[in-house]
Amino acid sequence: MIRGSESLLYDAVYAGIQDQVYVMKPAENTYVYEFLNESAKKATGLSDQVIGQTFEEVFSQNIASVLITEYDKVMQKKDIIIYEDEYVVDNQTRHSNITLSPILNKQGNVDVIVGVVKDITNQKNAERELSHLWNELNKSKKRYQSLFKDNSDAIISFDLEGRITNGNPQVQDITGFKPIELIGKTCNAILDEESTAKLLNLINQPSSGKTAQLNVEITNRSNQIKSVSVKVSPLILNQKIQGTYAIFHDLTKEIETIKKWEESEERFRIIAEHAHDMISLLNYQGRIIYASPSYKRIVGFDNQEYTGKIFLYHIHPEDQERLQEIVVNSIKNGTPFSLQTRHYTMDGSYIWVEANGAPVFDKTDNFKHMVVLARDITMQKVYEKQLEHNATHDYLTGLPNRRLFKSKLTERLCHPSSDSLAVLMLDIDDFKSINDTFGHDIGDAVIVEFGKKVSQYLGDNDIVARLGGDEFIVLLYSISYAEKAEQFANNIKEVMKKPWGLEIGNIDVTTSIGITITNSEDNKDAFQLMKQADIALYEAKNDGKNGFYIYQDDTV
Incomplete structure (x- = not known):
């Protein structure tokens, strides 16, 4: 066992280390505890009472056997080995990286083995979350590419x-x-x-x-x-x-379908039964006198269920008034119509359909019936919504882009307030070296994580946007005093020091921040404020980076 000055030496060297440190003495077919630091005691619940005890005396046979196997490898190689392990503490699985280092005596034999256990649970969790995020992003990208490329129209x-x-x-x-x-x-x-x-x-x-x-x-x-x-x-x-x-x-197929029906009702029915769209006929009372079998495939209800029902049957309540007005005007004016509406399905949901209708009159201009063709456009609606989102958001981070940010800032300036607002422009210091050192995939991951870190400190009406590259911009919607902008900037500096959760491990990332503050009396527009924040960012860079600078009217 270690005593006297040697014990003091161990305490001095290892007491302040945050990782778990164990010093083990080889014995016959086992190993004896010589020392463990405070971090090891806290993590495992062990105490100095284990000093002098073997693995078998402290742990179960299974755990002791695993530990002895790893320590035997060090004895055989007389070299450092590193491996990962996991264990359960308070019903939670923890992950660790373990380094076993042999200390040799003058004869070249292993005197003691120093084990350093580093907790990498947060890193492992971050790796899983990042992997899940990228999988979802790839799925989303492929889905919307398919909507454009494989659309039948x-x-x-x-x-x-x-x-x-x-x-x-x-x-x-x-x-x-x-x-x-x-x-x-x-x-x-x-x-x-x-x-x-x-x-x-x-x-x-x-x-x-x-x-x-x-x-x-x-x-x-x-x-x-x-x-x-x-x-x-x-x-x-x-x-x-x-x-x-x-x-x-x-519309070729639809027009041909209608013409053929006018020539022969029986021929129309044969075509309708094989149509991909839902085809229905309405009488002068607005009741459905025919519904094609395709209703079953598209909305789940048997087509016979619609016969005799008013044409608003299973239409979303919010769309019924508009549909009724359009159909009535179509019959009254003898003109075709087209509109989008929501249709109830058997599974309890609604789908979007595009209905194209045309009134049919006989040779004496008497109304015979209305022909309506409706097709499912739900996926098309999803695609349209994604197109609108893409126009105002950054593809990589999902954050608002320059256009949307400028729009939100202009909107805020049009609603004067007793409080001031602040615009902060940020970029990642030496981002090029990150790309050059670790590659663009890691660079992209840093940009995504940077946006998340900044977003943590936003208020309800605040907004962060990516301008491009490694440049971001923040609108603090309402601040009662200038120090709040400084406090926000300091928070961002501090959060940069926290783990980044990248697959390569943690890296040092800092940011420079340019700040401009204004109130309703300044009468500045969005362009001026963004320009001032950019100038302030330039000054922050000149001051040595990893800091912030507040724009003053005399700033050049």
Whole structure:
């Protein structure tokens, strides 16, 4: 056993170490405790009473056998070994990294073995969470790529001048042109003059953000004319249209179906029974006199259940009034209609359907019935929502982007308050060296985690956005005194010191912060405040990084 000055030496060296430290003396086929520090006692519940005892005297036979096996490896190799282990404390599984180091005497034999046990539970948990996050992100990315590429309808995006900027593979099915052949051209490359004017009017007119729809005729590459319905959805920010995408649905099959029914009711029924869309006929009272078998496949209810019901049957209550008004006007004016509505399903949920209806009149203009074709567009709705989200959010972190941040800041400045607001611009110090040293995947992970760390200290109305690269910007919506902005900056500096949970282990990351503070009397706009924060960030960098600087009016 270690005594006197040697014991004092162990205490001095190991007492302040946060990791668990054990000194074990080899004995016959076992090992004897010579020393354990305070961290080891706290973690295991052991005390100095184990000094002089063997593994078998302290632990169960199974645990002692595992420990002896690892220590025997050190005796055989006379070299350091490192391994990982897990154990249960208070019903929680803890993970540890164990380093066993032999101390040799003058004869080259192992005198004692020093075991250092480092708790890596937080690191392991962070690795699992990061792995789960990336798996979910990859799934989400692939899902929405599939929505665009595999959509059965053609999707074309336009700029504000009506020029084509992109398209999915299905564009060729309708137009005969590959999407790449249409990029940069105006919509009159596939539409006649009248249809072009209608589409451009939808693209350029002021919009509330709701989807608009019209029916047009397309002249394809072979000079064939196709009737299509076009649904135009603008992306709007600050009440300005930033871009537009249009979904072209080929109406050829629907039109042929209706024409064939007019020629022969029996022939119509045969076609309807094999249609993918839900097809129904309404009489003059608005009751359903025919529902296609496809109702069963799409909404789960037998088509016979709809016969005799009013056409609002199973329509979402919030959509019924609008649907009734449109159908009545369609019959009254003798014009077709198209709208989107929610339809109840057998599993208790609602799906989005797009209903296209047309009244049918006899030769004397007497109303015969209404033909309605409805198709499931639920996945299309999901895709539209994702497109809107992508327009205002950063793809990597999921945080708001520059556009959304500037919009929120402008909105706050338009609502004066007795409190001040603060804008903080942050970037990661020496981020390039992180990319160069660890690779871009780790660099991306640092950016994602950086956004999370900053978000921890945001209030209900505060916002953090990624401007690009390693640059972030924060709006503190309401601060009663300037020191609150400084306190926020200090919190961010401190949280950078906490573990990062990266697969390569922890790394040192610091940030520089530029701060500008304003109130309603300053009459500054969003551009000025963001510029001032950028200038302050530059000053913080010049001051040696890992700090913050508050903009003053005399700051150059």
